[in-house]
Amino acid sequence: xxxxxxxxxxxxxxxxxxxxxxxxxxxxxxxxxxxxxxxxxxxxxxxxxxxxxxxxxxxxxxxxxxxxxxxxxxxxxxxxxxxxxxxxxxxxxxxxxxxxxxxxxxxxxxxxxxxxxxxxxxxxxxxxxxxxxxxxxxxxxxxxxxxxxxxxxxxxxxxxxxxxxxxxxxxxxxxxxxxxxxxxxxxxxxxxxxxxxxxxx
Amino acid sequence: xxxxxxxxxxxxxxxxxxxxxxxxxxxxxxxxxxxxxxxxxxxxxxxxxxxxxxxxxxxxxxxxxxxxxxxxxxxxxxxxxxxxxxxxxxxxxxxxxxxxxxxxxxxxxxxxxxxxxxxxxxxxxxxxxxxxxxxxxxxxxxxxxxxxxxxxxxxxxxxxxxxxxxxxxxxxxxxxxxxxxxxxxxxxxxxxxxxxxxxxx
Numbered sequence: 182x183x184x185x186x187x188x189x190x191x192x193x194x195x196x197x198x199x200x201x202x203x204x205x206x207x208x209x210x211x212x213x214x215x216x217x218x219x220x221x222x223x224x225x226x227x228x229x230x231x232x233x234x235x236x237x238x239x240x241x242x243x244x245x246x247x248x249x250x251x252x253x254x255x256x257x258x259x260x261x262x263x264x265x266x267x268x269x270x271x272x273x274x275x276x277x278x279x280x281x282x283x284x285x286x287x288x289x290x291x292x293x294x295x296x297x298x299x300x301x302x303x304x305x306x307x308x309x310x311x312x313x314x315x316x317x318x319x320x321x322x323x324x325x326x327x328x329x330x331x332x333x334x335x336x337x338x339x340x341x342x343x344x345x346x347x348x349x350x351x352x353x354x355x356x357x358x359x360x361x362x363x364x365x366x367x368x369x370x371x372x373x374x375x376x377x378x379x380x381x382x
Numbered sequence: 383x384x385x386x387x388x389x390x391x392x393x394x395x396x397x398x399x400x401x402x403x404x405x406x407x408x409x410x411x412x413x414x415x416x417x418x419x420x421x422x423x424x425x426x427x428x429x430x431x432x433x434x435x436x437x438x439x440x441x442x443x444x445x446x447x448x449x450x451x452x453x454x455x456x457x458x459x460x461x462x463x464x465x466x467x468x469x470x471x472x473x474x475x476x477x478x479x480x481x482x483x484x485x486x487x488x489x490x491x492x493x494x495x496x497x498x499x500x501x502x503x504x505x506x507x508x509x510x511x512x513x514x515x516x517x518x519x520x521x522x523x524x525x526x527x528x529x530x531x532x533x534x535x536x537x538x539x540x541x542x543x544x545x546x547x548x549x550x551x552x553x554x555x556x557x558x559x560x561x562x563x564x565x566x567x568x569x570x571x572x573x574x575x576x577x578x579x580x581x582x583x
Contacts (some may be wrong), residue, residue, distance in 0.1 A: 199485065224458065252524040254476070258423065260473065264465060271463065276453070299520030299573075308473065311516025312509045319500030319508035323453040372500075 183208065184366065187230075187274065188244025189215050193291070194356035195361045196242055208234050211244065218235065219271030221245055221264075223277055224277060228240055231281040238286045239366045240278050242271050245313075247306040255305050264307040268312045275320055275330060286329040288363040292334045292352045292374065310334070314374050319374030329371035333361045348366045353377060384409065384438045388422070388431075388475065389445025390433065393541050394492070397556035398444055398563045409435050412445065422446055422471030423463075429501050432482040439487045440567045441479050443472050443486060445557040446492065446514075448507040456506050464506040469513045475476055476531060486528040491518055493535045493575065511535070515575050522573030528573035534562045537579055554578060 182205045188194040189209035201207050202330040210217035210230055217233055220226040221244055245267030248259040267291035271290045278288065295303040296310035314332050361375040383406045389395040390399035402408050409429055411418035418434055421427040421444050422445055429512030449460040462488035472491045479489060496504040522531040542551035562576040 253480075253526075254522055256475075260470065267511075269461065269465075276456075279454075295520070296516050297519075299516070299523055301524050304517055304520040304524065308469075308513045308517035308519035310515030311519075312469070314498070315497050315512025316470075316505055318498075319496070319505040320453055322500055323502050323505065325454075341517070342478035 182206070182366070184205070184241060184303050185210060185217075185230075185234050185237045186241045186243065187211065188242060191243055192355050193289060193335060193358055193362075194243035194336055194345075196359035197241055200356070200359040200363050201241075204285050206236070210234070221267075221274070222265040224273045226381075227273050231297050232279060234280055235282070236283055238283050239289070240282060240287070241289045241362055241366065242274050243291050245270050245309075245380040247309045250317070251302055252304045253285055254345070260305055260308075263309050264312075267306075268309040268328060271313050272316050275317075275324075279325060280330065282328055283291070284331075285325075285333075287329040287331065287366055287371075288317075288324075289362050290332045290333070292335045294334060294376075296334060297376075301303040309349055318372050324371070329369075331366075331370060331373045331375060333358070333365060333375045333377055334360075383407070383567070385438055385440040386418075386431075386435050387412060387442045387444065388412065388420060388437045388442060389443060389492075392444055393539055393545075393556050394445035394536060395442075396562075397560035398442055401557070401560040401564050402442075402567070407503075409438070411435070418577075422468075422475070423466040423472045426458045428471075428474050428478050432479060435482070437482055437484055438517055439484050440481075440490070441483060441488070442490045442563055442567065443475050444492050444563070446471050447508045449502050450507055452503055453505045461509075464510050466566075468507075468542060469510040469517075472514055473517050476518075478532055480526060480529065484527075486526075486530075488530040488532065488567055489518075490563050491531070491533045493533050495537045495577075497535060497536060498577075508528075519573050519575070525572070532566040532571060532574045532576060535565060535577060536558070536562075545555055 247263035292310035448464035493511035
């Protein structure tokens with residue numbers, strides 16, 4: 182398969198590229214430092230990316246930013262930024278991407294554990310993650326030509342916790358998270374939220 | 383209790399007002415035809431509403447619009463309208479409302495069954511409903527002074543199905559849906575999605 186991975190330079194994206202590369206042709210895209218660059222918050226940039234990449238069998242998004250701040254410090258701009266980037270950015274990857282994905286291809290988006298298990302500071306992120314999941318469940322019903330749409334909901338990732346100076350023992354290694362993306366791409370499920378967790382793998 | 387009901391002229395809002403009025407002081411607000419008018423998509427209008435109403439014990443939102451259309455006909459504007467109205471409108475009711483709600487008061491927002499059970503045409507609505515739920519779960523953790531934040535997720539409402547010329551037997555009467563709002567206001571739960579259904583009542 183030819184697989185476009187957006188967010189390929191991130192902690193999860195790198196692990197997804199590593200997991201897919203032995204068996205598939207991977208095209209890496211990200212905001213910077215990738216063969217293809219894309220600004221997820223800009224639909225024109227998304228369309229230009231698809232035009233540059235051509236037809237693919239699968240699109241993976243391990244991308245999208247949202248603001249983590251105490252609720253009383255989250256500004257209108259923080260919400261707008263989060264909605265434009267991780268939420269509508271991924272929505273637009275699907276909307277603009279259908280015509281660039283082959284029959285029975287797939288989209289795999291990324292939400293996160295804060296959708297269901299929020300913590301203080303996560304109001305914008307929890308909103309965005311839940312919104313991505315709601316959109317994907319619905320979009321899967323209307324995707325043309327057997328194209329599938331799933332979401333991986335990663336927990337805290339070991340490498341991320343390490344970089345934040347937090348206890349990494351609570352996290353799941355990025356390589357383990359990447360298996361859920363592979364499952365979405367190579368499997369047959371659609372409209373599913375794959376909740377990556379230590380428990381199930 | 384003094385309770386502000388936004389969307390008081392809608393099918394659910396009228397039933398909520400009817401259920402609350404015998405025991406509480408209800409202040410009705412809506413886009414038109416209410417003592418207090420508010421444009422949910424406009425934070426300035428939301429702030430003016432709160433200033434006009436003064437301190438309350440509970441805020442109920444049975445308001446918010448989102449666009450229902452086939453996915454390939456949902457425009458950028460349809461998404462933007464839906465995000466600004468039913469999603470960020472309700473988010474801003476909470477953000478702007480904390481200072482107008484008394485200690486141990488509550489916010490009760492509205493999502494809908496399409497958050498979890500989408501149908502063709504519901505991509506924007508499913509996104510918005512899920513986003514409202516994700517936000518409320520998180521906001522409940524940071525609400526000050528014992529203020530609670532819940533969401534009622536109504537199913538198809540009998541009266542709505544009737545007005546659309548659809549089979550009303552699949553719906554729940556608005557008066558039954560209203561009981562879930564009363565439960566949120568008069569109970570002690572917070573961060574909860576109250577899934578209104580025929581099965582549980």
